[in-house]
Amino acid sequence: MEQLLHYCWKHKLLPAYPLSTTDGRSVEVIDTGLHNHNDGPDFFNAKVKIDGTLWVGNVEIHDSSSDWYLHGHQDDIHYDNVVLHVCERADKEVRTKSGNTVPQVELAVPDTIRINYESLLNEDKYPPCYKVIPELSKLTVHSWMSALQTERLEEKTEAIRQRVEKSGGDWEKAFFITLARNYGFGVNGDAFEYWAERLDLSAAAHHRDDVFQIEAIFMGQAGFLDENNIPLRLRDNATSDGYYCRLRSEYQYLAHKFSLQEVDCSLWRFLRLRPQNFPYIRISQLANLYHSRRSLLSNLCECTSIEQIEELLATHVTQYWESHYTFGSLSKRNTKKLSQSSLQLLIINTVVPMLFAYGRHRSEEHLVDRAFDFLEQLKPEQNNIVRMWTECGLQVGSAGDSQALIQLKRNYCDRRDCLRCRIGFEYLKKGRRVDK
Numbered sequence: 001m002e003q004l005l006h007y008c009w010k011h012k013l014l015p016a017y018p019l020s021t022t023d024g025r026s027v028e029v030i031d032t033g034l035h036n037h038n039d040g041p042d043f044f045n046a047k048v049k050i051d052g053t054l055w056v057g058n059v060e061i062h063d064s065s066s067d068w069y070l071h072g073h074q075d076d077i078h079y080d081n082v083v084l085h086v087c088e089r090a091d092k093e094v095r096t097k098s099g100n101t102v103p104q105v106e107l108a109v110p111d112t113i114r115i116n117y118e119s120l121l122n123e124d125k126y127p128p129c130y131k132v133i134p135e136l137s138k139l140t141v142h143s144w145m146s147a148l149q150t151e152r153l154e155e156k157t158e159a160i161r162q163r164v165e166k167s168g169g170d171w172e173k174a175f176f177i178t179l180a181r182n183y184g185f186g187v188n189g190d191a192f193e194y195w196a197e198r199l200d201l202s203a204a205a206h207h208r209d210d211v212f213q214i215e216a217i218f219m220g221q222a223g224f225l226d227e228n229n230i231p232l233r234l235r236d237n238a239t240s241d242g243y244y245c246r247l248r249s250e251y252q253y254l255a256h257k258f259s260l261q262e263v264d265c266s267l268w269r270f271l272r273l274r275p276q277n278f279p280y281i282r283i284s285q286l287a288n289l290y291h292s293r294r295s296l297l298s299n300l301c302e303c304t305s306i307e308q309i310e311e312l313l314a315t316h317v318t319q320y321w322e323s324h325y326t327f328g329s330l331s332k333r334n335t336k337k338l339s340q341s342s343l344q345l346l347i348i349n350t351v352v353p354m355l356f357a358y359g360r361h362r363s364e365e366h367l368v369d370r371a372f373d374f375l376e377q378l379k380p381e382q383n384n385i386v387r388m389w390t391e392c393g394l395q396v397g398s399a400g401d402s403q404a405l406i407q408l409k410r411n412y413c414d415r416r417d418c419l420r421c422r423i424g425f426e427y428l429k430k431g432r433r434v435d436k
Contacts, residue, residue: 004109004117005061006042007419007428009086010035013110021103022090025051033059040078048084050103057083065104068094116428120418127392127413132427134393141394144422148404149375151411156353157360166197171361173201175297175354176290182349183282185342191267191279195222203258204290211291213250215318218287220251223265224280230327237328243320244327275325281317281336289315297358300351301367306377309351310343344378348399375400385409 008014009032019027026049033046041058048055060082062068069092073079080096085104094102120128160174167173180196181189199221207213216225223229225248230238238244254260268279275281289295294312303309316322316337323333338346352371359367378399380386386396389405396402411417418424 001109001114001117002061002063003419004114005063005086005088005107006035008107008109008113009043009059009061011425011429013113013429014107015110019105019107021050021105023103025103027084027103027105030054041082046083050084055083057081059084059086060102061086063087064089065092065094068092068102112430113428116430117418120424120427121416126388127409128416129418129421129423129427130392132430133423136423136426140422140426145401145404147422148407149372149400152403152407153353153356153371155407156349157357160353160357163197171358172297175300175350176201176295178354179295179346179350180286182346183286184279185277185282185345187269187273187277188279188282191269192282194267195263198261198263200258200260203254203260207254208291208293211288211318212247213254214291215284215287216247216250217254217260218283218290219247219280220255221260221262222268222279222283223262224283224327225251226262226265229265234326234328238326239328241328275331276336278325280324280326281321284317284321285315285336285338288318289313297354300354301358304370306347306374309347309374313343313346313351314338344399345381347374348378348381348403372400375403381406 012029012032014029019029021027028049030047030049031045033043036042036044042061043059045056046059048059058079058081060068060073060079062071062085065085065087067087068074068085073082074095075097077097080098080100082096082102085094085102086107087104088106088108090104090106094104096102160178163174163177164171167177176199177193177196180199181193184190184192199218204214204217207217219225225244227235227239227248251260255262270278286295292315294315299312300309303312314337316335322335323330325331352374355367355374356371359365359369359371376398380396380399380402383402383406385406386402388409390396394405396405408421408423412421412424418427
């Protein structure tokens with residue numbers, strides 16, 4: 001299995017006996033090189049001694065030497081600098097495009113590693129490495145969690161960078177899009193991001209002092225003011241509702257004035273949502289927040305405490321929605337403000353990544369440090385992923401830990417990518433198979 005050969009070479013899990021090439025020359029591995037996950041040889045800048053002569057170059061790994069030809073390396077100049085070919089079965093001599101014969105070493109995967117790896121792949125319980133977790137040292141857990149936390153922030157930074165690029169370099173617009181996405185709280189995240197990308201904030205800015213006009217633009221561009229988008233069972237109540245009619249009339253005027261285009265209303269999901277998560281409610285909260293002028297990246301960067309962030313993002317619906325969940329249908333009156341748990345999720349998924357990304361962009365390390373500080377100060381998220389790891393024996397003390405564990409499950413466990421996981425490394429390197 002080629003992946004296991006990569007793993008053994010990378011971690012220098014080599015046989016105790018001296019290595020030699022297929023033609024009998026001694027081989028000493030000084031440096032296995034840098035693992036390459038893109039096109040080209042598998043390991044760059046390796047250092048190996050062959051018959052006492054030091055060679056610095058690339059290493060290619062295959063199950064069988066004949067795979068060299070199967071993959072077309074003999075015609076690729078990028079493989080001319082391969083100084084060693086590692087394989088389990090050397091069934092053929094290999095040559096580069098320039099005609100040079102490449103030295104080959106047969107390397108067998110140790111039985112214990114192969115058995116442990118197969119047990120990980122075949123384990124029915126989830127995560128498959130659960131039995132080794134209680135044996136992990138605190139240092140191993142801490143270092144891996146820190147790396148995963150940073151990895152997750154890097155991924156979110158890339159998503160923000162792409163939003164900035166789509167917004168023509170406008171970081172304020174990118175912040176609003178990121179905030180809007182997370183107002184979808186998972187279920188409507190994609191719909192909110194799509195809506196926010198197409199929302200004409202320059203038009204909204206002209207009417208920022210009037211929350212009614214802001215809500216008309218926000219609701220209208222979401223497609224909620226077109227009566228054809230209202231379910232038939234609700235249409236009569238909605239179209240006879242005074243507030244709905246005022247909003248629709250205002251949006252029609254503003255849409256003509258600014259050439260506004262609404263998004264496809266079928267993007268929004270309502271099924272099995274709690275009423276407080278209905279897009280109407282979330283958009284009204286966003287309209288109020290936008291009207292307050294607090295949803296600015298510049299304001300965010302000035303906050304130095306969780307309390308200040310919570311005060312900045314705290315919002316509620318406009319007056320009409322205090323007694324409605326949909327147009328034309330009355331509900332029990334309440335302010336429908338963001339809950340404490342919702343605020344925390346917005347800080348974790350919006351504030352922290354924005355501070356991290358903007359700090360990197362501006363080379364302002366205090367913003368990057370503040371992002372990590374906020375994650376350590378916030379309580380861990382409560383979800384199925386966190387509960388799963390807790391049951392396995394991992395301690396979760398902060399939002400930084402819960403973010404790391406979400407990253408671990410989605411980017412490693414779900415993909416069965418145990419060979420890149422430090423917990424998988426601890427599992428595989430055991431001298432014997434972990435008993436089931």
